[in-house]
Amino acid sequence: MPLSQTEENYLKAVYKIAESDQGSVSTNAIAKMMSTSAASVTDMIKRLSEKGYVDYVKYYGVELTTLGKTAATILIRKHRLWETFLVSQLDFSWEEVHDIAEQLEHIQSKELIERLDKYLGFPKFDPHGDPIPNTEGKFTLRNQTILADMAIGEQGQVIAVKIHDTPFLQHLNQIGIQINTPLRIVSKQDYDQSTTVLVEDSEILLSHKVASQILLKKTS
Amino acid sequence: MPLSQTEENYLKAVYKIAESDQGSVSTNAIAKMMSTSAASVTDMIKRLSEKGYVDYVKYYGVELTTLGKTAATILIRKHRLWETFLVSQLDFSWEEVHDIAEQLEHIQSKELIERLDKYLGFPKFDPHGDPIPNTEGKFTLRNQTILADMAIGEQGQVIAVKIHDTPFLQHLNQIGIQINTPLRIVSKQDYDQSTTVLVEDSEILLSHKVASQILLKKTS
DNA sequence: TAATATTTTTAGATTAGCCTAAAAATATCT
DNA sequence: AGATATTTTTAGGCTAATCTAAAAATATTA
Ligand SMILES: [Mn+2]
Ligand SMILES: [Mn+2]
Ligand SMILES: [Mn+2]
Ligand SMILES: [Mn+2]
Numbered sequence: 001m002p003l004s005q006t007e008e009n010y011l012k013a014v015y016k017i018a019e020s021d022q023g024s025v026s027t028n029a030i031a032k033m034m035s036t037s038a039a040s041v042t043d044m045i046k047r048l049s050e051k052g053y054v055d056y057v058k059y060y061g062v063e064l065t066t067l068g069k070t071a072a073t074i075l076i077r078k079h080r081l082w083e084t085f086l087v088s089q090l091d092f093s094w095e096e097v098h099d100i101a102e103q104l105e106h107i108q109s110k111e112l113i114e115r116l117d118k119y120l121g122f123p124k125f126d127p128h129g130d131p132i133p134n135t136e137g138k139f140t141l142r143n144q145t146i147l148a149d150m151a152i153g154e155q156g157q158v159i160a161v162k163i164h165d166t167p168f169l170q171h172l173n174q175i176g177i178q179i180n181t182p183l184r185i186v187s188k189q190d191y192d193q194s195t196t197v198l199v200e201d202s203e204i205l206l207s208h209k210v211a212s213q214i215l216l217k218k219t220s
Numbered sequence: 221m222p223l224s225q226t227e228e229n230y231l232k233a234v235y236k237i238a239e240s241d242q243g244s245v246s247t248n249a250i251a252k253m254m255s256t257s258a259a260s261v262t263d264m265i266k267r268l269s270e271k272g273y274v275d276y277v278k279y280y281g282v283e284l285t286t287l288g289k290t291a292a293t294i295l296i297r298k299h300r301l302w303e304t305f306l307v308s309q310l311d312f313s314w315e316e317v318h319d320i321a322e323q324l325e326h327i328q329s330k331e332l333i334e335r336l337d338k339y340l341g342f343p344k345f346d347p348h349g350d351p352i353p354n355t356e357g358k359f360t361l362r363n364q365t366i367l368a369d370m371a372i373g374e375q376g377q378v379i380a381v382k383i384h385d386t387p388f389l390q391h392l393n394q395i396g397i398q399i400n401t402p403l404r405i406v407s408k409q410d411y412d413q414s415t416t417v418l419v420e421d422s423e424i425l426l427s428h429k430v431a432s433q434i435l436l437k438k439t440s
Numbered sequence: 441t442a443a444t445a446t447t448t449t450t451a452g453a454t455t456a457g458c459c460t461a462a463a464a465a466t467a468t469c470t
Numbered sequence: 471a472g473a474t475a476t477t478t479t480t481a482g483g484c485t486a487a488t489c490t491a492a493a494a495a496t497a498t499t500a
Contacts, residue, residue, distance in 0.1 A: 027448055040488055042449055059495060090335040100329050107323045115310040247478055260458055262479055279465060279478060
């Protein structure tokens with residue numbers, strides 16, 4: 001019996017939460033991420049536990065089993081390959097593709113995703129700079145620094161953004177930041193943790209909120 | 221409120237049944253096409269009627285409203301565009317794509333389908349020779365004759381097949397018939413209504429079952 | 441440690457979509 | 471026409487996924 005779309009979405013949420021906050025994942029965190037009630041989460045987690053996708057200890061939390069991790073990784077692979085397709089083939093821009101990929105990621109066909117991967121030239125990263133796991137579920141790792149953590153004078157190139165919602169990406173479009181944009185840290189304001197960066201001869205002020213979502217490869 | 225996948229599938233079924241057997245569509249016919257119970261059909265048809273997608277008269281039958289026809293046509297457009305994508309871009313063969321397109325047709329994004337259409341060069345027919353409705357819902361019409369109805373000596377070129385299940389299409393692959401195959405009617409056997417056709421110097425015997433599913437453009 | 445606050449689970453209800461079995465309506469046949 | 475067969479609807483029930491409200495467990499704070 002294949003997983004329902006809903007079950008898949010829960011697994012992905014658990015995966016994503018575990019990725020940032022390590023350790024076991026709380027019911028409430030899942031509820032927040034999925035915009036649903038904690039009661040619904042408890043319900044679904046029980047079912048996923050029955051089916052062997054998560055380890056679940058009442059009042060303690062949830063962890064993905066190997067089976068669950070595999071399922072989540074396949075879903076992420078599909079999501080990121082579809083996003084890549086939408087941008088590289090259909091000329092969507094990076095702020096338009098996430099919601100469509102949320103639907104496409106649930107299409108069930110191993111053959112389809114392998115052919116799509118080949119068609120796209122086995123891309124390693126998606127339009128937001130996120131690594132695309134390969135058929136075996138392996139992610140390409142690379143050194144990356146959060147812009148907000150860089151020191152004055154350091155240079156780098158944007159390689160990824162941590163969030164993918166449309167307003168944030170539109171904001172980056174507006175101030176002229178995209179994947180591969182080279183920049184240098186000009187100054188950092190202690191008062192509000194904002195950062196001024198130099199991008200192509202123009203200085204841009206980035207709030208901490210924004211600067212902490214941008215990942216760079218240092219080039220200095 | 222958008223239609224659910226299930227509701228979309230019912231509308232498509234009604235559309236397809238009305239296309240062949242004209243007049244209003246019976247509950248039983250829908251049940252057979254959807255492999256579900258007549259009781260479930262009655263249930264769903266009531267709901268679609270509430271929502272204005274079908275006209276429904278108890279014990280008499282179902283007809284699509286303009287709204288319902290539009291929805292069904294969009295679904296068919298999506299199905300056929302995706303099938304075209306799978307064959308022309310991802311090198312699937314015609315017998316592999318129907319089931320995947322059954323899933324892809326439910327992706328909700330007007331922009332996506334318009335871009336896909338453009339990407340594919342605004343194709344007029346899908347891999348099975350079925351016409352793809354354009355953005356306005358218009359189908360390209362053309363003269364076509366059922367192979368089984370052609371007379372001895374007549375020639376033609378295969379332009380479409382009426383059914384799309386894998387075993388039938390694999391059978392056609394095996395005997396060397398595909399879209400655009402030119403052929404001539406050599407003889408017709410009264411006893412079992414079978415037809416012998418000439419395809420590239422070799423004679424092929426087609427049962428009535430097969431010959432009545434193949435559409436040709438006459439070239440003689 | 442005891443009181444209070446937060447998190448999590450349970451209980452009970454709702455909706456979509458499906459089922460089987462029985463009842464009602466319509467169609468067919470003698 | 472009357473009997474029989476078929477089709478369609480109704481009735482009642484099931485599961486997945488959701489919700490709100492209440493209860494239980496855990497965490498925090500005085
Ligand atoms: Mn999803
Ligand atoms: Mn992405
Ligand atoms: Mn479908
Ligand atoms: Mn087709």
